[in-house]
Amino acid sequence: MANHSSAEKRDRQSKVRRLRNRRNKSRMHTAIRHVEDAVTAGAGETAQEALKKAMPIIQKIASKGTIHRNTASRKISRLTKRVNKMLAAA
Numbered sequence: 001m002a003n004h005s006s007a008e009k010r011d012r013q014s015k016v017r018r019l020r021n022r023r024n025k026s027r028m029h030t031a032i033r034h035v036e037d038a039v040t041a042g043a044g045e046t047a048q049e050a051l052k053k054a055m056p057i058i059q060k061i062a063s064k065g066t067i068h069r070n071t072a073s074r075k076i077s078r079l080t081k082r083v084n085k086m087l088a089a090a
Contacts, residue, residue: 021066028067028075031057035079039086047083054079 002008031054038047055076062072 024061024064024066028054028058028061032075032079035083039082042086042090044087044090047086051079051083 002011031050034050035047035054038050058067058072058075061067062069
């Protein structure tokens with residue numbers, strides 16, 4: 001338990017940031033899951049729309065510092081490759 005007022009404030013701030021990061025990561029994982037579900041189902045239009053919605057979410061979370069920018073880039077790249085591969089096969 002924090003004993004100094006500055007340590008108590010730091011504890012409050014870290015709790016708020018932790019909840020914000022969890023909320024943002026949850027949004028990102030949900031958006032990614034929508035893309036993957038559409039690819040698995042073979043729905044090309046739905047997969048493209050889900051990808052268009054997921055990309056700015058992932059980029060924004062990276063810009064806020066919740067995830068590293070290279071991680072965001074890798075996730076977007078892999079999702080895009082999956083959608084393009086699925087569309088090419090169809």
